[in-house]
Amino acid sequence: MLDLLDLVPRFRQWLERQPRCATVIVAGGGRMADAIRDADHLHRLGESVSHWLCIRVMTIQAELLGALLPEATICRSLAEWRLLQSELTILDPWTFLREEEPGLSGHMLPESWDVTSDSIAARFASAIGAAELVLLKSALPEPASTLSDASAAGYVDAFLPRLADCIPAVRCVNLRAAEFTQTIWQCSP
Numbered sequence: 001m002l003d004l005l006d007l008v009p010r011f012r013q014w015l016e017r018q019p020r021c022a023t024v025i026v027a028g029g030g031r032m033a034d035a036i037r038d039a040d041h042l043h044r045l046g047e048s049v050s051h052w053l054c055i056r057v058m059t060i061q062a063e064l065l066g067a068l069l070p071e072a073t074i075c076r077s078l079a080e081w082r083l084l085q086s087e088l089t090i091l092d093p094w095t096f097l098r099e100e101e102p103g104l105s106g107h108m109l110p111e112s113w114d115v116t117s118d119s120i121a122a123r124f125a126s127a128i129g130a131a132e133l134v135l136l137k138s139a140l141p142e143p144a145s146t147l148s149d150a151s152a153a154g155y156v157d158a159f160l161p162r163l164a165d166c167i168p169a170v171r172c173v174n175l176r177a178a179e180f181t182q183t184i185w186q187c188s189p
Contacts, residue, residue: 001136001175002030002061008068014136014173014180015088021131024081025072025090026124027061028117029054037113048111055094058117062092078127093120100127107162114158126166133167136175140183147185 001007015023029036033054040050066074073086076095097120102108104127109115118135125133141150147170148161155172164170164187173182 001028001138002064004176007175010175011069011136014175017180020087022086023088024075024121024124024128024130025065025069025088026093026117026121027058027065027090029057029061032057032060033116040113047113050113051111051115054116055097058120059092059094062090065090078124081128091121091124093124096124106166107159109159112159116157118157119159119163122160122163122167122170126163130167132169132171134171134173136173138174138176140172140174140177140181145183147187 004010036045036050036053036057039045040047045053062074066072069088069090072088072090073084074090074092075081075084075086076092078096078100080095081089081091097109101123104123106123106126109119109123121135122133135156137155139155141155142153145153145155147156147164150156150172151158151161160170164185167187169187170185171182172184173180
């Protein structure tokens with residue numbers, strides 16, 4: 001999404017249309033994560049090393065989004081998020097994943113290419129008791145697809161369907177579309 005020229009005004013326009021609630025942004029790794037994936041294939045870094053390098057990239061992306069959205073507060077942990085009580089927060093996931101996530105109940109995230117910002121956002125959303133997970137994407141999944149179908153097609157990461165029982169709903173929004181088209185999957189009861 002960072003290659004979207006009007007990303008900030010488009011994001012703000014989408015956000016204004018949402019019910020007022022605390023929003024946490026988890027930025028993906030983008031092209032920098034793709035470069036790490038290429039390096040892993042070429043040099044056989046291993047999934048665990050690659051995973052944590054990508055988490056560091058997400059730290060950079062969080063800082064970049066913080067510069068683009070000065071009204072947002074960057075937080076580095078679940079504990080910090082609870083203290084901030086900010087309407088718009090950007091998660092730098094390093095501390096959350098290293099120190100807090102292993103102690104949470106439910107499906108622990110593996111250190112593998114099966115996990116991207118999709119599952120990291122879902123795990124954080126579950127930890128804070130979010131009503132839904134919203135994935136801002138550049139397109140929508142195939143019509144009538146399930147979350148598992150979307151994962152098999154590479155639209156969301158491979159681990160996300162395992163977290164569906166921890167999240168009431170997953171909403172995918174095409175942020176590039178003029179009217180912010182969306183798909184909603186109802187997950188847990």
